[in-house]
Amino acid sequence: MLKSLNLCEFTPKEEIENRIIELKKRMAEHGFSFAVIIQNVDLFYFTGSLQNAILVVPLDGEPVFFVLKSLNRAVVETSLKITPIKRDKDVKDILTDMKILKGRGGMELDVVPVTVFERWKNILGYDNITDISRLIKDVRVIKSPFELEQIKRSGEIIGHVFKKAKEVIREGVREIDIDAALVAEGRRMGHQGLLRMRGLNQEMMNCFVTHGYSATIPSGADVPISGVGITPAIGQGSSINRIGRGVPVLVDYGGGYNGYITDETRAFAVGDMKEIFKKGHAVAADIIEDAMIFGKEGVVGTEIFTRALHKAGKEGLDDYFMGHGEGKVGFIGHGLGLEINELPVITPRHEIILKEGMVFAFEPKFVIPGEGAIGIEVDFIVRKHRLERVTDTSMDVVYV
Amino acid sequence: MLKSLNLCEFTPKEEIENRIIELKKRMAEHGFSFAVIIQNVDLFYFTGSLQNAILVVPLDGEPVFFVLKSLNRAVVETSLKITPIKRDKDVKDILTDMKILKGRGGMELDVVPVTVFERWKNILGYDNITDISRLIKDVRVIKSPFELEQIKRSGEIIGHVFKKAKEVIREGVREIDIDAALVAEGRRMGHQGLLRMRGLNQEMMNCFVTHGYSATIPSGADVPISGVGITPAIGQGSSINRIGRGVPVLVDYGGGYNGYITDETRAFAVGDMKEIFKKGHAVAADIIEDAMIFGKEGVVGTEIFTRALHKAGKEGLDDYFMGHGEGKVGFIGHGLGLEINELPVITPRHEIILKEGMVFAFEPKFVIPGEGAIGIEVDFIVRKHRLERVTDTSMDVVYV
Numbered sequence: 001m002l003k004s005l006n007l008c009e010f011t012p013k014e015e016i017e018n019r020i021i022e023l024k025k026r027m028a029e030h031g032f033s034f035a036v037i038i039q040n041v042d043l044f045y046f047t048g049s050l051q052n053a054i055l056v057v058p059l060d061g062e063p064v065f066f067v068l069k070s071l072n073r074a075v076v077e078t079s080l081k082i083t084p085i086k087r088d089k090d091v092k093d094i095l096t097d098m099k100i101l102k103g104r105g106g107m108e109l110d111v112v113p114v115t116v117f118e119r120w121k122n123i124l125g126y127d128n129i130t131d132i133s134r135l136i137k138d139v140r141v142i143k144s145p146f147e148l149e150q151i152k153r154s155g156e157i158i159g160h161v162f163k164k165a166k167e168v169i170r171e172g173v174r175e176i177d178i179d180a181a182l183v184a185e186g187r188r189m190g191h192q193g194l195l196r197m198r199g200l201n202q203e204m205m206n207c208f209v210t211h212g213y214s215a216t217i218p219s220g221a222d223v224p225i226s227g228v229g230i231t232p233a234i235g236q237g238s239s240i241n242r243i244g245r246g247v248p249v250l251v252d253y254g255g256g257y258n259g260y261i262t263d264e265t266r267a268f269a270v271g272d273m274k275e276i277f278k279k280g281h282a283v284a285a286d287i288i289e290d291a292m293i294f295g296k297e298g299v300v301g302t303e304i305f306t307r308a309l310h311k312a313g314k315e316g317l318d319d320y321f322m323g324h325g326e327g328k329v330g331f332i333g334h335g336l337g338l339e340i341n342e343l344p345v346i347t348p349r350h351e352i353i354l355k356e357g358m359v360f361a362f363e364p365k366f367v368i369p370g371e372g373a374i375g376i377e378v379d380f381i382v383r384k385h386r387l388e389r390v391t392d393t394s395m396d397v398v399y400v
Numbered sequence: 401m402l403k404s405l406n407l408c409e410f411t412p413k414e415e416i417e418n419r420i421i422e423l424k425k426r427m428a429e430h431g432f433s434f435a436v437i438i439q440n441v442d443l444f445y446f447t448g449s450l451q452n453a454i455l456v457v458p459l460d461g462e463p464v465f466f467v468l469k470s471l472n473r474a475v476v477e478t479s480l481k482i483t484p485i486k487r488d489k490d491v492k493d494i495l496t497d498m499k500i501l502k503g504r505g506g507m508e509l510d511v512v513p514v515t516v517f518e519r520w521k522n523i524l525g526y527d528n529i530t531d532i533s534r535l536i537k538d539v540r541v542i543k544s545p546f547e548l549e550q551i552k553r554s555g556e557i558i559g560h561v562f563k564k565a566k567e568v569i570r571e572g573v574r575e576i577d578i579d580a581a582l583v584a585e586g587r588r589m590g591h592q593g594l595l596r597m598r599g600l601n602q603e604m605m606n607c608f609v610t611h612g613y614s615a616t617i618p619s620g621a622d623v624p625i626s627g628v629g630i631t632p633a634i635g636q637g638s639s640i641n642r643i644g645r646g647v648p649v650l651v652d653y654g655g656g657y658n659g660y661i662t663d664e665t666r667a668f669a670v671g672d673m674k675e676i677f678k679k680g681h682a683v684a685a686d687i688i689e690d691a692m693i694f695g696k697e698g699v700v701g702t703e704i705f706t707r708a709l710h711k712a713g714k715e716g717l718d719d720y721f722m723g724h725g726e727g728k729v730g731f732i733g734h735g736l737g738l739e740i741n742e743l744p745v746i747t748p749r750h751e752i753i754l755k756e757g758m759v760f761a762f763e764p765k766f767v768i769p770g771e772g773a774i775g776i777e778v779d780f781i782v783r784k785h786r787l788e789r790v791t792d793t794s795m796d797v798v799y800v
Contacts, residue, residue, distance in 0.1 A: 001613060002617060002628060005613075005614055005628040005630075005639040005640055005641050006628065006629070006630055006631060006632065006639070006640075007630040007631065007640055008630060008631040008632070008633070010632055011632070038600070038601075039600065039601065040601040040603075040620075044632070044633050048632060049632055049635070050620060050632060050633060050634070050635040051619070051620035051635070052620040052621075052622075053620065068620075069618060069619075069620055069726055069727075070617075070618040070619055070620060070726060070727070071726060072617070072618065072726065073617065073618070073619060073620075073632075073635065077632045077635075107514075109513060109514035109515045110513055110514075110515050110516075111513050111600065112513060112514055112600060113509060113510055113511050113512060113513055113514070113599070113600055114507075114509035114510075114512055114513070114514055114517045114531070115509045115510050115531055115533075116510075116600055117514045131514070131515055133515075176587055176588065176590075177588055179587060179593075180583075180584040180585075180587035180588045181584060183580075183583060183584065183587065184580040184581060184583065184584035185580075187576055187579060187580035187583065188576065188577055188580045190576075190630060192629075192630060192631050192633060192634050193579075193605045193629075193630075193634060193637050193638075194594075194603060194605055194634065196603075199513070200438070200439065200511065200512060200513055200516055201438075201439065201440040203440075203594060203596075205593045205594055213401060213405075214405055217402060217470075217472070217473065218469060218470040218472065218473070219451070219469075219470055219473060220440075220450060220451035220452040220453065220468075220469055220470060220473075221452075222452075228402060228405040228406065229406070229592075229593075230405075230406055230407040230408060230590060230592060230593075231406060231407065231408040231592050231657070231658045231659060232406065232408070232410055232411070232444070232448060232449055232450060232473075232477045232658075233408070233444050233450060233592060233658050233659025233660075233738070234450070234592050234593060234594065234659070235449070235450040235451070235473065235477075237593050238593075239405040239406070240405060240406075240407055241405050257631070258631045258632075258633050259631060259633025259634070260633075326469055326470060326471060326472065327469075327470070338633070
């Protein structure tokens with residue numbers, strides 16, 4: 001019954017097994033004897049269930065999946081053996097009996113708050129614990145065929161949303177009214193309801209509709225186009241700005257299916273579009289076409305960024321590339337998976353070598369101060385000899 | 401222009417001044433010489449702006465508001481003097497020059513991750529920093545008249561949503577389709593787009609539509625009614641369950657206006673409702689009426705819980721009160737403000753004395769295993785001689 005109300009497939013047993021094998025491999029390389037996983041997304045990744053729970057992975061031996069609540073749900077969702085507990089303090093005796101608490105332990109210290117970490121060291125009576133989050137991210141960066149399937153379903157939701165956008169974008173309508181209609185359309189098509197972003201202060205809404213001035217205003221967020229939003233308490237997103245003619249409406253929408261996030265942007269326009277935006281769109285499309293041919297396993301992310309920047313420069317658009325002034329960001333792509341800010345990041349700042357099975361959003365965008373913004377965002381899967389698009393939705397400007 | 405695209409009022413100067421005075425008062429009492437505030441919600445509370453920024457409040461002297469990005473936006477939004485910086489490392493020299501780094505410092509260690517804290521101790525070259533989050537929460541728990549105004553606007557959005565629910569709840573419709581329509585309605589009425597919940601793994605969607613079986617299934621979340629959701633990756637929320645006759649549809653919706661969250665639940669039913677649900681609803685209404693008269697400044701939260709439990713017991717409903725089996729939760733109310741899990745918590749576990757200006761959601765609910773759930777949730781403002789409802793929306797079951 002629980003299963004039948006879910007729209008999505010539960011994570012297969014072999015998936016979970018492989019993920020834990022990959023984690024252990026890296027734990028061995030980096031000298032970790034055990035990992036204590038408590039963040040909800042990592043818990044879902046390694047167990048298939050998102051409960052009030054603790055997963056302990058010893059380097060030698062089977063993982064121990066402690067579940068506080070809901071036991072009934074965990075039993076249906078996970079293929080792992082469950083160890084029910086009443087209080088998180090019960091973990092210590094069991095781990096001590098199993099002789100797991102030895103050597104160096106790892107926790108997700110990039111997200112676990114200081115007071116929570118202190119409490120866990122206290123519970124375990126164990127101090128030798130360091131950050132293991134990079135190892136977890138390195139496992140998660142390569143997507144399995146099962147995960148790619150979920151990502152494609154997530155991408156399909158975006159397709160429905162862009163089709164709906166063509167119906168609802170009209171002159172005089174407010175950005176938030178378009179936003180409302182598109183979020184609802186996504187939800188009806190199976191959107192999970194929220195998008196996750198890892199780390200302190202990282203938050204993300206499902207939809208950003210921006211147009212003209214509102215598309216050009218930077219925010220505290222590390223994104224090329226933020227929107228003004230409707231309150232300083234959020235400080236980004238769609239605003240009450242009304243759609244006018246000749247300037248693009250950008251719809252940046254995050255799909256979410258069975259945990260997996262996709263993230264694409266398309267441009268819409270009422271009537272014809274000013275020359276500068278047409279040019280920006282053509283350059284963005286050219287950058288994407290180029291990356292699809294050039295990008296593949298083994299290519300370094302920095303090279304993809306450099307080629308894009310070069311193309312923008314050749315057309316005299318470098319000043320507007322990936323934002324303008326204080327709003328300029330230092331990347332053109334970001335990894336996708338269960339969180340919207342995964343690896344790889346496509347930036348000149350880190351040398352990341354692309355590997356088959358990586359997935360990232362690629363978003364050449366231009367911000368013309370005082371006027372508006374233009375650009376495209378598509379999602380790529382890294383393959384041996386090319387980049388594959390997650391969806392085949394057209395990248396063209398949609399005139400309404 | 402930035403201001404005109406916002407729907408909401410910016411935080412007045414006197415608000416910010418008073419909040420900082422209240423924080424300093426508590427810092428003096430608890431022996432803190434300075435506070436370093438980096439979490440986005442606390443930053444918004446103490447500055448009126450939510451940027452990539454750091455607020456340092458010395459016990460003696462003016463607060464220093466360091467802004468990385470967006471400077472342009474911060475300038476318009478805050479009444480504080482801004483100190484622009486290029487890198488967060490620039491903070492150290494300025495604080496050293498101002499002789500602020502002395503005595504015991506405080507940071508929000510309930511939310512700041514371990515690696516972020518280590519980085520900040522390194523940047524500041526300063527080790528004597530402990531958790532100051534309880535002091536911040538204690539300031540935030542008392543809402544000013546300006547804040548209460550925002551909360552009432554947030555409550556108005558809920559009113560619109562419940563009206564819309566009467567139109568869209570029909571036999572055979574899926575929970576997520578109702579959810580989609582209600583979230584869209586809220587957004588059109590000025591909903592900020594997301595709800596915030598403090599702490600690791602705390603996440604909240606704007607709307608939970610639950611009906612029959614799906615309302616009875618617990619999740620990992622600490623709430624009486626979770627819903628099944630449509631994917632184990634989220635594990636709560638509206639599902640693809642279709643609405644039938646005789647069993648209530650619960651709509652639990654979170655308003656969000658200018659940062660401020662409200663949270664109410666109403667019951668809807670297609671056709672007549674089974675006797676057990678009618679009884680549960682009447683008891684829930686009675687518990688709320690009683691709390692409104694009994695509750696006031698000076699009353700202890702535990703007493704409110706005890707009276708509610710007693711009323712449930714007298715009607716033979718204690719087994720179903722606030723959940724059933726492993727799904728039973730230990731509270732009947734939770735504080736509201738910029739986050740949905742603020743103080744006060746109305747629970748038998750902590751002795752919290754109500755004070756004028758506190759705001760909390762109060763949710764007597766009953767879960768009948770295998771059948772469905774019933775209950776009401778309303779939001780209260782604590783006044784000197786009573787509890788005041790945030791909205792005057794009817795609590796009656798809506799038959800459609």
